Amino acid sequence: MVERRLLLVGICIALAAMTLLPLRYQRYQIATGSMAPTLLGEHRRCACSRCGSPVVVGSAAPDCFKAHCPNCGHSDLPLAQAPDQPGDVVSVDRWAYSLASPKRWDVVLFQRGEESWVKRIAGLPGETVEIRDGDVWIDGVRSRKSFGELPSMQQELFDDAYSPHGIDASRRWERDPRGELVGGRPMLDGRDGSQTWIYARFLFDERQYRPFVDEYAYEGSSRADAEPVHDFIADLDLTVLHADGNLRVALTDGSDVIEASISLTNAGSLKVRTRPDSFEGKEAPALKLSTVRMTPWRGGETRRVTVAFVDRRFHIACDGQPIGDAIDLPDAASREPVVRPLRLTIERGCVRVDRFRLSRDVHYRPQGMAGQAVRLGSGEYFVLGDHSPVAEDSRTWLDPAIRRRDLLGRVLDLKRPRSFGAPN
Ligand SMILES: [Zn+2]
Secondary structure, eight states: OHHHHHHHHHHHHHHHHHHHHHHHEEEEEOOSSTTTTTSOOSEEEEEOTTTOOEEEEETTOTTGGGOOOTTTOOOOOTTTTSOOBOOOEEEEETTHHHHSOOOTTOEEEEEETTEEEEEEEEEOTTOEEEEETTEEEETTEEOOOOGGGSGGGOEEEEETTSOOTTSOGGGGEEEESOOEEETTEEEEEOBTBOEEEEEOOEETTTTEEOOOBOOOGGGSSOOTTOOBOOOEEEEEEEEEEEEEEEEEEEEEOSSOEEEEEEEOSTTOEEEEEEESSOTTSOOOOOSEEEEEEOOOOOTTOEEEEEEEEETTEEEEEETTEEOSOOEEOOOOSOOOOOSOOEEEEEEEEEEEEEEEEEEEOOOOOOGGGTTOOEEOOTTEEEEEOSSTTTOOSTTTSSSOEEEGGGEEEEEOOOOOOTTSSSOO
């Protein structure tokens, strides 16, 4: 008897789930590239014929076939032979905001006029929103992301798993006093004295060093008005071959250098220093020093170290887990274009780089609202596309606000770069 009742309850639950789930989750197909590369509209994809890196270009881009590989700069890509692919299909949780309020950086589906749109929330009810220096400012303060918020907005710049063939790629790594690249990757060897490696953006075809800019392969040809970007994330898979001394990992945003000094001995401590100059110039003494403990690093052990200097905030993580608190820097008067974002210094020990990936945060352009602030009323949201140079969004609309009643749900299953945080 009890078993029959349990069976009946089970059947009722299954029937309720089958009836309700389609009501809760809606499939939605992305039509345009305004959220690229996070979400793709109709597009073509190919593997770069020089380095093998995947390249994705919007089919509607006016210069679709003039795209460059973002990884190696190659322009002769087999895009013409690639078929048009439909836009991404995403799941939308229509009940997401029944109980909880929308959060900053949520990607939402909403109604505007006759159409449905997908954008990212940047401003919340009652806030004053500005776009300055590539970032979103809320009530006069730069909005800073948590470590967990970085992946969904991360834009990949370089992955050394895709090595261009037929080219000497060693000019990307500047070494002092010397150093060996093994399979195109640095062997950091400080056993005969310290060694410094600096990663630079070197364009093979132009034979020039150039700053990182807000380019999107998705647009096809490069933009003449590309803006320098400042917020970088580096992922390094590191194997300790000789556990002695320190490894220092530094990032610059064009104004300051933040350097994490990782002890490779059993003490296992991590010190983070802040310096007020880019490492392309002369460095000033450390301004700030914070020390946290990390688990000791054994010889032969491989770990993924992630450092991020985004929104004037520094994060360091080991195997996807943040170590210590994020470090915030005050606003800089100005930030120079960055050619060399990452520096590695080894003292006494020996560490092999097994993989290196560099990415950046979304660089927001002010577009129509340069020098202006938008004040949101109660129940109003400010939304932005991730593909900032071309997206139509709250920056360009006459009425910038989206009302809460027009939000149709939260977009799930966003693309996450494979590289970020967690080990393979
Ligand atoms: Zn390439």
